[in-house]
Amino acid sequence: MGAFAAILRKDLRLEIRxxxxxxxxxxxxxxxxxxxxxxxxxxxxxRARDAAAALWVALxxxxxxxxxxxxxxxxxxxxxxxxxxxxxxxxxLYGAKLAASFAFMAIVEVAAVVLITLFFNLDFGGxxxxxxxxxxxxxxxxxxxxxxxxxxxxxxxxxxxLLPILAIPLFIPAIIAGVKASEAALSGFPLAAATQWLGILxxxxxxxxxxxxxxxxxxxxxx
Amino acid sequence: MTTLIxxxxxxxxxxxxxxxxxxxxxxxxxxxxxxxCAWVAFAAFGIVAIAGMFYLWLKDQIWDDLGYAAAEIGxxxxxxxxxxxSLWAKPIWGTWWTWDSRLTTTFILWLLYGGYLxxxxxxxxxxxxxxxxxxxxxxxxxxxxxxxxxxxxxxTIHPAVLITRTGEHGLQDMRMVVTLLVSLTAFTALFGxxxxxxxxxxxxxxxxxxxxxxxxxxxxxAGDY
Numbered sequence: 001m002g003a004f005a006a007i008l009r010k011d012l013r014l015e016i017r018x019x020x021x022x023x024x025x026x027x028x029x030x031x032x033x034x035x036x037x038x039x040x041x042x043x044x045x046x047r048a049r050d051a052a053a054a055l056w057v058a059l060x061x062x063x064x065x066x067x068x069x070x071x072x073x074x075x076x077x078x079x080x081x082x083x084x085x086x087x088x089x090x091x092x093l094y095g096a097k098l099a100a101s102f103a104f105m106a107i108v109e110v111a112a113v114v115l116i117t118l119f120f121n122l123d124f125g126g127x128x129x130x131x132x133x134x135x136x137x138x139x140x141x142x143x144x145x146x147x148x149x150x151x152x153x154x155x156x157x158x159x160x161x162l163l164p165i166l167a168i169p170l171f172i173p174a175i176i177a178g179v180k181a182s183e184a185a186l187s188g189f190p191l192a193a194a195t196q197w198l199g200i201l202x203x204x205x206x207x208x209x210x211x212x213x214x215x216x217x218x219x220x221x222x223x
Numbered sequence: 224m225t226t227l228i229x230x231x232x233x234x235x236x237x238x239x240x241x242x243x244x245x246x247x248x249x250x251x252x253x254x255x256x257x258x259x260c261a262w263v264a265f266a267a268f269g270i271v272a273i274a275g276m277f278y279l280w281l282k283d284q285i286w287d288d289l290g291y292a293a294a295e296i297g298x299x300x301x302x303x304x305x306x307x308x309s310l311w312a313k314p315i316w317g318t319w320w321t322w323d324s325r326l327t328t329t330f331i332l333w334l335l336y337g338g339y340l341x342x343x344x345x346x347x348x349x350x351x352x353x354x355x356x357x358x359x360x361x362x363x364x365x366x367x368x369x370x371x372x373x374x375x376x377x378x379t380i381h382p383a384v385l386i387t388r389t390g391e392h393g394l395q396d397m398r399m400v401v402t403l404l405v406s407l408t409a410f411t412a413l414f415g416x417x418x419x420x421x422x423x424x425x426x427x428x429x430x431x432x433x434x435x436x437x438x439x440x441x442x443x444x445a446g447d448y
Contacts, residue, residue: 148362152355158345165341166359169334170366207365215358218279222351 003088007096011070015104025066025108029058030115037119048186051120056179058112059138060171063105064163067146070101071154080220090217094147098212101143109135127186134181134194137201141174142167144208151219174204226416229409233402255402257307259410260300261329266414267297268336272364275357284429287353290360292421294339296414301333328367335363348432 015021036054074080074097083093113128113135122128145167153162181197191198233255274290277283308326309319320326339359346352 148358152342152358155351156342156346156355158341162342162345166338169331169338170362172331172334173366211362211365215279215361218354218358221354 004092004096004099007083007088007093008099011096011100012103014073015100021066021069021104022107024069025062025104026111028065029062029108029112032058032061033112033115033119042120047120047122048188049183051116051122052179052182052186054120055109055112055116055135055182056138056175059105059109059135060142060168060175062108063101063139063142063146064160064167066104067101067143067150068154068160068163070097070147071150075154081222084220084222090220091213093220094213094216098143098147098209101147102140105139105143106136109139122186127188130185130191131182133191133198134178134185134201137198137205138174138178141201141205141208142171144205144212145170148208148212148216148219151216174201177201177204226409226412229405229412233406233409253307253311255406257304257311258403259407260303260307262407263410263414264297264301264304264332266411267293267300267418268332268364268367270418271297271336271339271360275360275364278353278357279361282350284350284353285426287356288425288429289422290356291343292418292425294336294343294356294360295421296417298333298336298340300414301329301336304329305333332363332367335359335366339363348428 033054036050036057040050040054042050071080074083084090113131116122117124117128146163149166149170150160150163153160153166156162177197177200181194181201184194184197185191270293271290274286274293278286278290308329312321313319339356342359343352343356346355
């Protein structure tokens with residue numbers, strides 16, 4: 001637990017001092033949403049659907065950037081090697097990296113939700129609060145997946161090119177469920193209407209976090 | 224050789240012997256290729272995951288070679304499933320592709336192992352990359368049941384023939400069952416043969432790289448004198 005807290009504190013302190021990840025994440029998700037506003041040309045009838053779509057596209061692509069950056073920072077100056085040499089449980093290391101990624105993405109998403117409300121002419125109100133479960137579950141799952149896979153892709157020649165190729169297919173089912181749940185929330189349905197989809201998101205989160213914690217050791221080990 | 228005979232017998236069965244299905248006509252005969260391809264693809268991806276687990280556990284290169292060989296062959300057959308399914312869907316469903324649950328699942332499976340092969344192609348042959356491959360293989364295989372679960376929520380237009388939703392098998396004519404079984408055996412034999420070929424080739428390559436490394440070490444040692 002000490003190791004987990006120490007690494008998480010290091011990542012958060014680094015972020016508070018530089019602000020790099022959150023600012024880059026925010027800029028990227030802002031631009032993705034702007035592109036989608038013009039690409040979708042939202043009509044009043046499907047506003048909720050389009051807004052949910054834009055939000056999830058922003059989540060996935062900005063999240064990828066965040067995970068890559070976090071791993072590149074560890075690989076610089078052989079920091080990752082030092083971490084693997086130290087007597088830290090790889091699961092704790094994975095948990096800390098995951099928690100940091102999740103925190104940055106969550107902060108950016110709060111801003112993204114405000115922007116999406118403005119861009120797609122939605123109402124500020126209860127709908128946005130009901131959006132929280134699907135977004136947070138989706139973010140947790142994506143951060144879990146991207147943290148593991150970024151550790152892989154950052155160590156290959158292809159680099160960050162490989163991350164989307166590995167991450168997106170694994171994440172598609174969660175996207176299906178997440179978009180449906182978010183759309184239901186933005187359309188003003190109560191949370192109960194999306195229980196089924198939220199259940200799937202929970203299943204994916206459990207799967208991704210467990211597998212990530214178990215397999216991270218094999219990914220970071222060097223020969 | 225056995226594989227060749229089985230393939231010829233199953234071709235005869237599919238094109239000559241088996242009666243034409245009443246509703247769909249001649250097109251339905253693609254069934255005897257479509258189903259065995261799907262079976263082989265699933266079996267191959269299963270082997271990838273199991274080989275991956277053994278590799279992480281025992282750290283023996285032999286398991287990585289097996290997993291890599293199975294992934295490549297599985298990808299070929301998964302592509303064939305999508306193509307034969309698409310050819311079949313056009314006349315019967317009236318469309319090449321639809322985002323039906325079964326189709327989506329298979330497509331995601333195809334993307335997953337496409338990612339696995341891209342990883343292997345883009346990275347060097349090191350034990351580390353082999354471990355990456357094993358991790359992705361395990362992840363992909365465990366993702367599949369959840370994918371199936373998640374898309375089950377949609378209604379599907381894909382028929383469940385072998386075990387229907389009421390629990391019986393949907394092939395009326397005994398000759399259809401026999402043809403399907405022959406076809407399945409033939410495709411399984413073909414899979415086994417391809418897997419052995421590729422596996423042996425990868426084994427040779429691994430051995431060669433070990434020899435190269437040893438030679439380089441000896442030369443380096445000799446150079447010191």
